[in-house]
Amino acid sequence: MYEDFYGFRERPFQLTPDPAFYFESVTHKKALSYLGYGLNQGEGFVVITGEVGSGKSTLVAHLKEKLDDERMTVGEVVTSALDDDEMIHVAARSFGLDIEGGDKAAALAAIELFLHEEARNGRRVLLIVDEAQNLSIGALEELRMLSNFQLGSHPLLQTLLLGQPEFKHLLAQSEELEQLRQRVIAAHHLEPMQPGEIEPYVEHRLAHVGWDGNPEIDGSIWVKLHKATGGIPRKINQVMTRLLLMGAVEEQSVLEADMLEAVLEEMNGDNAPDAETETAAKPRPDRDLPAAEAIARARSEPARPSPASSEAHDKGLLDHQIEAIEKAFAERDKHMAAMRREVQKLAASRDQATGGLPQDADKRLEAIERRLDEQEQSLRHVLTMMIDYFESQATRAAA
Incomplete structure (x- = not known):
């Protein structure tokens, strides 16, 4: 709706990752440098972590566009909460290998054969695993075992792990992951965008869809937008979508600070949980997700009331x-x-x-x-x- 009113070719703030909208903030530029270094090593693990909506998927989509398809084969695993056996079969399917039945040994043999064939054809193999915080310790160990496949002294598989902050903590603290930790050759945590990056980020996405200055954006909204979103790209996209929609509905050619405040108030009202939902949303100590479980154990001691309560x-x-x-x-x-x-x-x-x-x-x-x-x-x-x-x-x- 608003894209027609303002004459945009498409929606500038869609939530699905699109490498065409990639914006190189300070933290994303650093992450891309670490990724480039890690891929040049051709072995081990590269780890990228960040808050939900910080742009991990868009970063990887941008990276994939830069890879040479004739020299690199990429498999992607996006299924979460996998155990060790499931990890092997999903990894095999990510490379297009059809493994009949549930034989783990057969899946491993097929992966090893595939990796050798790719190496003989002069191609490297990269496995991208998203939502790594949801993997079991056993699944992460299986990924480490896959990194052992070699042709002579040449490693055959490199793995990129993407995860939320709890995965960063799990990887740093878990004694069971010591061997995997030693094979991490590059890691970066995506930070929120800085206040001065909000305006160029928004204008970058608008320019990509044909923005010609309509609507005009009041310069006073940038500080408020950063404060409301914490500099998280996905949150900025959500707010800007609602702001443009309001502007189109009210037929405004200028997006002003009071309009932003109205949008934020409306969104806060939409997101306010009722008592039942808030109770249901509380984390449970018996959750099956391993990373969350490990963090929950570390923080299980109840807070003591302050004497000055x-x-x-x-x-x-x-x-x-x-x-x-x-x-x-x-x-x-x-x-x-x-x-x-x-x-x-x-x-x-x-x-x-x-x-x-x-x-x-x-x-x-x-x-x-x-x-x-x-x-x-x-x-x-x-x-x-x-x-x-x-x-x-x-x-x-x-x-």
Whole structure:
């Protein structure tokens, strides 16, 4: 919808990884350097970790485009929560090997034969394993055993492991993975983008779909966008998609800070869990995912209550009230900005019309007045809450 309104060739902030949209931030440039170094070694493991949505898959898609198909064969494993036997069969299928039955020995023999044939044909073999934090210790050990295949002194298989931060911790802490750890020749953790990279990232993706300056983007949104998303590319994409949609619905040629605030408020409301969902989402100590289980064990000791919990509780209440007032004033500012846009539209309509203001002018002004009245009532309510709170605190202090 919004891509038609603004004349884009396609959606600039789609969530699926697309190497055409690859943006080389500082952290992605470092990761690509580590990948290049690791692949040049032609052996062992290269590990790339990062938060969900940090751009691991897009980075790998960009890397694959740079590889020479005539000199490199690439297999990909994206199935998670595999045990050791399943890992071998899935790895075989990633190279196009059809293994009948569930014979692990036959699968290993087929993989070894395949690797030897590729080496004789002058081709190297790379296995990319995504969501590595979901693999069992046994599956990771099987990957290490696959790296033992050699033709003379020449290693036949190199493996790229992609995972979330818990995999980085698991790999660093697990005694069972010591041998695999010794075979990691390059590793990099993708950090969030820096505040100064948000604007060029957004404009890079917009330019790729034919953006010609419409919509114009208010420069004040970049700091707020970074704060709201933490510099995570996928989160930026989500917010920008909603912001462009709002701009198209309201027929705006400028994306302003108050529009961004409205989008963030709406998204926060969408993501707020109810009590039942929040309870169900709590991590369970008996989860089957090995990385999560290992981290859960390390952090299983319950937190002890602070002796100053009462004071912290009172401070929390005060902070909550202050946040409520700040939010109310932000709402007022947002509606004032909306009012300014409405007045501008009325003025434009008046200039174009020959018979004065448009027919719906009175209704639109009444709607603006209603919104301002609602804001005033909201502010009064919050201020009353603050007064009651301070009075109760004074009474307790006096007692």
